[in-house]
Amino acid sequence: MTVHEDDTFPEPEQQRDQDTIRAAGCVLWRRSPFDEGLEICLVHRPKYDDWSHPKGKLKRGEAPMAGALREVREETGHDCTPGTRLPTVRYLASGRPKRVDYWAAEAGPGTFSANREVDRILWLPPAAARNRLTQPRDRGLVDALLDALHLA
Numbered sequence: 001m002t003v004h005e006d007d008t009f010p011e012p013e014q015q016r017d018q019d020t021i022r023a024a025g026c027v028l029w030r031r032s033p034f035d036e037g038l039e040i041c042l043v044h045r046p047k048y049d050d051w052s053h054p055k056g057k058l059k060r061g062e063a064p065m066a067g068a069l070r071e072v073r074e075e076t077g078h079d080c081t082p083g084t085r086l087p088t089v090r091y092l093a094s095g096r097p098k099r100v101d102y103w104a105a106e107a108g109p110g111t112f113s114a115n116r117e118v119d120r121i122l123w124l125p126p127a128a129a130r131n132r133l134t135q136p137r138d139r140g141l142v143d144a145l146l147d148a149l150h151l152a
Helices: 012-017 064-076 126-132 136-148
Strands: 021-031 038-045 050-052 055-057 078-093 096-110 120-124
Touching: 021 064, 021 078, 021 136, 038 064, 038 126, 038 136, 055 064, 064 078, 064 096, 078 136, 096 136, 120 126, 126 136
Parallel strands: 021 096
Antiparallel strands: 021 038, 021 055, 038 050, 038 120, 078 096
């Protein structure tokens, strides 16, 4: 059975989804100011001492893309132009299922300022970004970005 917005009774899958932590982010990229190659922005989160793509939990009622753009701005200081939707990443976080929706996004203007959540950012070529990412699950997003930009 297909579930529509006006259906009163959620399907079991929809009920399970209510327990899922929802988040969104972007694989933020730009053309290198030095050689016109591609650079990917990674953020360092001191709380976890990890390197990841900019992402974060959605606010109540927030659409995933809106949350992804907000998180990029909050974590990197950059505005961005969203592009192709990238694979959704699912994993357990503190014993709960977590779903992170991602988009490719070209960086626009902005200036990074360290904050409580993110203390550093790096702009790296794709191979270096893939190697710097802490979680293996995030590495496939670099390949998905390259595919989306027809650079693979």
